[in-house]
Amino acid sequence: MMAPMLVFVLTVVLLRIEPIRGLESGASDTRRRAPEASSTPAGPPPKRYNEALRLSNLFYYAQRSGKLPANNPVPWRKDSALLDCVVGGFYDAGDHVKFGFPFGAAMTMLLWGVVRFRDGYVYAGQLDDVYTISKWGLDYMVNSWDPFREELVIQVGDGDIDHQFWGRPEDMTMPRPCLKIGVNRDGSDVAADYAAALAAGSIVFREKGDVQYARELLLTAESIYDFAVNNRGLYSNTLSAAQQQYYRSTNDKDEMCVAGVWLFKATGDDKYLYQAELAAVRGHREAHVRGGYRSFLKGWQPGGFVQYTPCGLAWSEQTYWGSNRHAANVAFAALVAAEDGIAPEVNRKWAAEQINYILGDNPHDGGCFSYEIGYGNKYPLRPHHRAASCPDPPATCDQRNLNTDNPSPHILYGGLVGGPILNDGYNDTRPDYVHNEVALDYNSGFQSALAGRWRCNTLL
Ligand SMILES: *[C@@H]1O[C@H](CO)[C@@H](O)[C@H](O)[C@H]1NC(C)=O
Numbered sequence: 268m269m270a271p272m273l274v275f276v277l278t279v280v281l282l283r284i285e286p287i288r289g290l291e292s293g294a295s296d297t298r299r300r301a302p303e304a305s306s307t308p309a310g311p312p313p314k315r316y317n318e319a320l321r322l323s324n325l326f327y328y329a330q331r332s333g334k335l336p337a338n339n340p341v342p343w344r345k346d347s348a349l350l351d352c353v354v355g356g357f358y359d360a361g362d363h364v365k366f367g368f369p370f371g372a373a374m375t376m377l378l379w380g381v382v383r384f385r386d387g388y389v390y391a392g393q394l395d396d397v398y399t400i401s402k403w404g405l406d407y408m409v410n411s412w413d414p415f416r417e418e419l420v421i422q423v424g425d426g427d428i429d430h431q432f433w434g435r436p437e438d439m440t441m442p443r444p445c446l447k448i449g450v451n452r453d454g455s456d457v458a459a460d461y462a463a464a465l466a467a468g469s470i471v472f473r474e475k476g477d478v479q480y481a482r483e484l485l486l487t488a489e490s491i492y493d494f495a496v497n498n499r500g501l502y503s504n505t506l507s508a509a510q511q512q513y514y515r516s517t518n519d520k521d522e523m524c525v526a527g528v529w530l531f532k533a534t535g536d537d538k539y540l541y542q543a544e545l546a547a548v549r550g551h552r553e554a555h556v557r558g559g560y561r562s563f564l565k566g567w568q569p570g571g572f573v574q575y576t577p578c579g580l581a582w583s584e585q586t587y588w589g590s591n592r593h594a595a596n597v598a599f600a601a602l603v604a605a606e607d608g609i610a611p612e613v614n615r616k617w618a619a620e621q622i623n624y625i626l627g628d629n630p631h632d633g634g635c636f637s638y639e640i641g642y643g644n645k646y647p648l649r650p651h652h653r654a655a656s657c658p659d660p661p662a663t664c665d666q667r668n669l670n671t672d673n674p675s676p677h678i679l680y681g682g683l684v685g686g687p688i689l690n691d692g693y694n695d696t697r698p699d700y701v702h703n704e705v706a707l708d709y710n711s712g713f714q715s716a717l718a719g720r721w722r723c724n725t726l727l
Contacts, residue, residue: 284572293433314626315642316720317391322641323714324396326681329654330357330707331403332365332436343677344654347436351423352445354409360706361652364424364437367411368502368514371460373707374404375525376596378467380715383603385474387718397714398475405468405484407460414490421457421502422446426513435657447504453500459522460493466529485533490527496542499523508513520546520574521672561609567597568617576691580624588701589709591638591686594621602719614722623721625683625713630691638693639713640705641680648674651704656697669697683709 329341332348348354348363359366359436381397383386388394411420424443432441448454465488473481501516527543530536566572573583581594598621601614620628627635627643635648649656655677657664675697682705687693693702 269535285624294369311623311628314623316622316717317393319503319626319639319642319718320387320391320393320714321396322681323683323710323717324393324400324681325641326405326679326683326705326710327357327400327707328396329679329682330359332356332358332363333407338649341680343659345437348423348439351443352464353407353411353420353423355403355410356423357404357707358436358654361650361700361704362426362429363653364426364429365422366424366426366514367421367457368460368516369706369708370404371408371457371464371522373711374408374464375402375460375467375529376599376708376711376715377404378464378471378716379603380599380711381408381471382467383606384715384718387721391718393718398471401468401471402480406464409483409487411461412487412491414487416449417494417498418447418449419454419458419461419491419494420445420447421454421461425510427509433653433656433666433669435654435660438664439658447497448502448505450498453498453504454502455495455499456516456519456522457502458491458495458498459519459526462488462495463522463526463529465491466526466533469533470529485582488526488530489534492530493540495519495523495526506538557609560604564597564601564604564609564614564617567601568613574689574691578624578629578631578691579620580629580687580691581621582687582689587688589685589704589706590688590702591625592688592706592709592712595615595625595683595709595716598622599712599716599719602716602722605722606719618716619720620722622713622716625686629687631687631693638686640682640684640686641678647682647684647703648697649695649703650675650679650682650684651681651697651700652679655682672696679705681710683713685709 325340328339329344330642331339331344332351334346334349351365357370358364359369377397378401379399385394388397413419423445428441432439448458465484469481469488471487472484499519501519503511503516523546524543527539531539531543567581567715569575573581576582580590581597582590583593600619601618605611605614605618625638627637629636629638632645633647635643637643640646640650649672652675655675656668658676668712685700685702685704688702696703
């Protein structure tokens with residue numbers, strides 16, 4: 268997945284610095300409170316981070332697949348894909364495949380944000396919603412695993428078939444094949460992603476007091492991780508040649524390490540720490556890892572290995588697709604680093620600048636344009652998203668709804684679109700999936716950064 272090095276280095280550091288007990292005590296709740304608005308005296312208007320966080324949860328609600336509960340807050344989304352081999356979960360992006368690989372990574376990032384910045388969710392009144400979102404994803408993971416046959420469903424739908432269709436998920440009739448991994452069907456990368464998310468989820472729900480559910484999540488995480496340890500191999504090997512173009516995997520070490528770390532955090536069992544080290548960083552001492560972490564973040568600051576748009580978005584050539592998401596992921600990383608005492612002021616300030624760029628400190632459309640849909644009064648009106656582009660039924664929805672310049676009939680609240688090119692340029696056009704699509708993983712680091720962002724306020 269994107270920025271595997273980042274996730275890998277971060278989780279290792281996180282593990283070293285934050286002992287298990289911190290997770291159970293809800294210690295983070297005691298941190299100081301700060302006013303919601305940035306106290307920057309002049310310049311762009313202050314941002315409403317709590318509002319941005321509320322919207323981001325709404326994006327995940329809009330992506331839900333399966334039988335929706337009566338309290339679904341997105342009125343234009345209904346039950347869909349009820350015949351999938353595993354019902355539920357989330358649609359990946361503007362399309363309707365349930366791709367397990369980015370989904371697992373996104374869930375891990377999101378849950379990591381809840382573990383580290385639970386107080387930010389409390390402060391924003393968004394804790395219940397992030398629990399609901401998390402449970403929706405975690406239930407789907409549990410239902411995807413058959414511990415007796417050692418089979419894990421890691422994808423529902425086929426990218427090529429799915430992308431032929433432009434319409435509502437509620438109206439799908441195309442085949443939605445069920446892709447499983449198992450013994451002799453490689454996929455330890457995706458399996459480990461799921462194990463990481465489930466272990467992080469067990470911490471979140473244990474803290475919440477849902478002990479039974481937390482235990483179920485942890486047992487599933489351990490079972491899937493054991494399977495991954497004993498059946499190493501890339502899920503890309505299991506895909507057909509045609510399918511390999513979507514979210515190709517090149518290495519499972521980062522996922523194996525991340526999963527081991529989260530399992531160690533969730534259980535306190537040294538065996539997982541050992542396995543995490545074995546997967547990736549054997550022999551590295553904490554000082555080493557902290558050094559790597561520090562230099563990774565430095566590399567994203569001015570003068571480092573990434574470029575900057577004229578208005579200040581950190582922009583990497585490698586990651587031109589969905590530029591906002593990479594900056595937001597690293598912003599979350601920087602906020603976690605700050606919590607752990609790594610250059611707190613520099614990292615918080617930098618993270619705040621990246622998030623502020625996304626929420627409006629940018630030149631698009633005369634300025635104050637938010638790349639998060641629905642935030643403020645200027646934001647993308649034509650995201651590359653099938654469901655939002657379709658009028659209410661019984662009106663038809665097809666390729667014409669993709670290609671029209673009209674704004675989408677539904678506002679996809681909270682979706683973070685891909686983002687600008689290196690010169691800050693961006694067009695709000697629906698066919699441009701590189702710069703104007705949304706995705707589960709785009710919002711995950713962004714949302715986690717928003718949850719941690721309010722702690723910066725007194726520093727700026
Ligand atoms: C936006 O559209 C214009 C006109 O088609 C094009 O010249 C420009 O390169 C586009 N910018 C981006 C960032 O795609």
